[in-house]
Structure formats: C-alpha cells, structure tokens
Amino acid sequence: MKNPPNYFVRSVDHALQLAVMLQVEGPFGVGEAAQRLGVAPSTAHRLLAMLVYRDFAIRREDHQYAAGPVLSLGGSSQSRTALLRSVAMPQLAGLVERVQESANLQILSGDHVRFIGSVECSQALRVGNREGMVFPAHLASGGKVMLADLPPERLDALYSEAKWADRLDERPNLAALRRELRNVRERGFAINAGKTESGVTAIGRAVRGADGRAHAAVSVSMPSSRFSRERLPDLVSALTLTAHDIEEEMRGADAPRIRS
Structure with missing residues (x-):
C-alpha cells in the first residue's frame, strides 16, 4: 500500500515527475514543464538544470530537454x-x-x-x-x-x-x-x-x-x-x-x- 511520506518534499516530487515525463514522453521545453507542474518557469528551469547535472536529462541545441544517459529508452x-x-x-x-x-x-x-x-x-x-x-x-x-x-x-x-x-x-x-x-x-x-x-x-x-x-x-x-x-x-x-x-x-x- 502506497501513501504519501510524512515529510513530503515538493521539489523532489517535481524533479521526479519531470524525469518520468522525459523518459516516457520525449523532449519538451521549460514552458511545458512549468505548465505541467504548475510552477514558475524559473523553478522549472532550476529543476531541469539539476536533472542535466545528474545526467537524467540533456539540453539540446533547440533548448528542448531530452532524456539523458540515466533515463534513455529505445x-x-x-x-x-x-x-x-x-x-x-x-x-x-x-x-x-x-x-x-x-x-x-x-x-x-x-x-x-x-x-x-x-x-x-x-x-x-x-x-x-x-x-x-x-x-x-x-x-x-x-x-x-x-x-x-x-x-x-x-x-x-x-x-x-x-x-x-x-x-x-x-x-x-x-x-x-x-x-x-x-x-x-x-x-x-x-x-x-x-x-x-x-x-x-x-x-x-x-x-x-x-x-x-x-x-x-x-x-x-x-x-x-x-x-x-x-x-x-x-x-x-x-x-x-x-x-x-x-x-x-x-x-x-x-x-x-x-x-x-
């Protein structure tokens, strides 16, 4: 049975949601990430930057983010x-x-x-x-x-x-x-x-x-x-x-x- 943890960390939850989106849906930009999470674009940008830093995401030349080496699927x-x-x-x-x-x-x-x-x-x-x-x-x-x-x-x-x-x-x-x-x-x-x-x-x-x-x-x-x-x-x-x-x-x- 899965219930929310007693100490729910919203930023971690948002980062994990973005990681799943990258893995199963493909590339997207900061604006779409912000809209899906219901956060400011600046917040979405910081979350995506951290995913890039940890190799969960990559930032492409067109400024879209895609799954990085940790998440890559066929x-x-x-x-x-x-x-x-x-x-x-x-x-x-x-x-x-x-x-x-x-x-x-x-x-x-x-x-x-x-x-x-x-x-x-x-x-x-x-x-x-x-x-x-x-x-x-x-x-x-x-x-x-x-x-x-x-x-x-x-x-x-x-x-x-x-x-x-x-x-x-x-x-x-x-x-x-x-x-x-x-x-x-x-x-x-x-x-x-x-x-x-x-x-x-x-x-x-x-x-x-x-x-x-x-x-x-x-x-x-x-x-x-x-x-x-x-x-x-x-x-x-x-x-x-x-x-x-x-x-x-x-x-x-x-x-x-x-x-x-």
Missing part, C-alpha cells in the same frame, strides 16, 4: 508512449467530466504499472494526480486488466519464485491471482479497493491495440467513501467508451497516410 518505445499519452489525455478529461472522478492512463512495466497520464476531478475530496507513480500490477485495477491479457507462460515468468527471490513476502499467490484474472477477463474490468492506497477505490479497463491485445489501461479513482456497487455500471460504461475512443484514435494515428 526511441520507438518512447515515441509510442508519447503518442498514446497525447491521444489519451483529452479522452481522460472527457471521462472526468462524465463521472466527476479522477482518471488515469497506465502501461505495464514488468510486474508493475506506471501512470503516464492523470486528470484530477474538481471535487474537493478527490484522488490526486498519480502521473509518474508506479504500483504493483497485481494490486492496481489497470494492472489487473493488463495482466489478465497476458499468455499464461508470460504471467508465470513474471511471478516465478526465482524472480521474486529477494521479496517472497510480497509475491502474490499465483493460483489465487490466476482465479482473479480469469474473473477480470470475464467481466472486462477490474476493481482495486484500497489495495494500493488506503481509502481509494479504482476501476480499470484495458485499452487494446490493433492486434487485440491490452497495450494500456484507463481507470477512474475515487475516495472509497464515494464508491458503491450501484455506481459500477455507469463507471464501467464510461470507461468502455473512453477506451474505445482511444483505440479508434490510435488506429487512425497508425494508419498509413495516403499521398495525394
């Missing part, structure tokens, strides 16, 4: 994730308008999920921005719907005793996990009731690629006090519409351009 992976996020963010905003709860976009990274997009709702009591955060996949709603789509041998490899040798106390019961994922496949959505953060309930649904496989997940998160089984059909319906819209836009972005 170009295709980076651009694909950036495209997914750019397509999904307006759809997440629309989802928030429909359900009046915070919404997130997640991708699978080994046995964890990474939040690559987040839109907060406007309610006074709400789940905050989770962008850049990482949670165990078998506990998060988005992680469950993506794990449920994996071939059995891949799931076995992710949760083998050898892979979890240094954290066996955290390793899920594989038989129980398979049963839960079978239910997720049948229902088409997953629920996380306080498993990753106390007092928070989330519902997740897969975003599928042209190959029919789950490439990402969308979820809505809310205070558990505001969740009820009566709300579930409407929440799942809204998630389904959002996932389909993202899938359609991604297919359009992938379609070969016809030259005139």
Whole structure:
C-alpha cells in the first residue's frame, strides 16, 4: 500500500515527475514543464538544470530537454508512449467530466504499472494526480486488466519464485491471482479497493491495440467513501467508451497516410 511520506518534499516530487515525463514522453521545453507542474518557469528551469547535472536529462541545441544517459529508452518505445499519452489525455478529461472522478492512463512495466497520464476531478475530496507513480500490477485495477491479457507462460515468468527471490513476502499467490484474472477477463474490468492506497477505490479497463491485445489501461479513482456497487455500471460504461475512443484514435494515428 502506497501513501504519501510524512515529510513530503515538493521539489523532489517535481524533479521526479519531470524525469518520468522525459523518459516516457520525449523532449519538451521549460514552458511545458512549468505548465505541467504548475510552477514558475524559473523553478522549472532550476529543476531541469539539476536533472542535466545528474545526467537524467540533456539540453539540446533547440533548448528542448531530452532524456539523458540515466533515463534513455529505445526511441520507438518512447515515441509510442508519447503518442498514446497525447491521444489519451483529452479522452481522460472527457471521462472526468462524465463521472466527476479522477482518471488515469497506465502501461505495464514488468510486474508493475506506471501512470503516464492523470486528470484530477474538481471535487474537493478527490484522488490526486498519480502521473509518474508506479504500483504493483497485481494490486492496481489497470494492472489487473493488463495482466489478465497476458499468455499464461508470460504471467508465470513474471511471478516465478526465482524472480521474486529477494521479496517472497510480497509475491502474490499465483493460483489465487490466476482465479482473479480469469474473473477480470470475464467481466472486462477490474476493481482495486484500497489495495494500493488506503481509502481509494479504482476501476480499470484495458485499452487494446490493433492486434487485440491490452497495450494500456484507463481507470477512474475515487475516495472509497464515494464508491458503491450501484455506481459500477455507469463507471464501467464510461470507461468502455473512453477506451474505445482511444483505440479508434490510435488506429487512425497508425494508419498509413495516403499521398495525394
């Protein structure tokens, strides 16, 4: 279960958010960094300068910042994730308008999920921005719907005793996990009731690629006090519409351009 530390250091949190943005989205400038963090450009510039100093970022000739040696990913992976996020963010905003709860976009990274997009709702009591955060996949709603789509041998490899040798106390019961994922496949959505953060309930649904496989997940998160089984059909319906819209836009972005 992940809760904010007692001594929350805002500048460190901002620097880590920038590092994640650089890694999964690609280059950006000081202005965009400031806007995303909600800070002054001078503050964003100082944060980026520190990331450059520690090799988490590089400053290019066009004054854009890009992932440095510590963060560098394969170009295709980076651009694909950036495209997914750019397509999904307006759809997440629309989802928030429909359900009046915070919404997130997640991708699978080994046995964890990474939040690559987040839109907060406007309610006074709400789940905050989770962008850049990482949670165990078998506990998060988005992680469950993506794990449920994996071939059995891949799931076995992710949760083998050898892979979890240094954290066996955290390793899920594989038989129980398979049963839960079978239910997720049948229902088409997953629920996380306080498993990753106390007092928070989330519902997740897969975003599928042209190959029919789950490439990402969308979820809505809310205070558990505001969740009820009566709300579930409407929440799942809204998630389904959002996932389909993202899938359609991604297919359009992938379609070969016809030259005139």
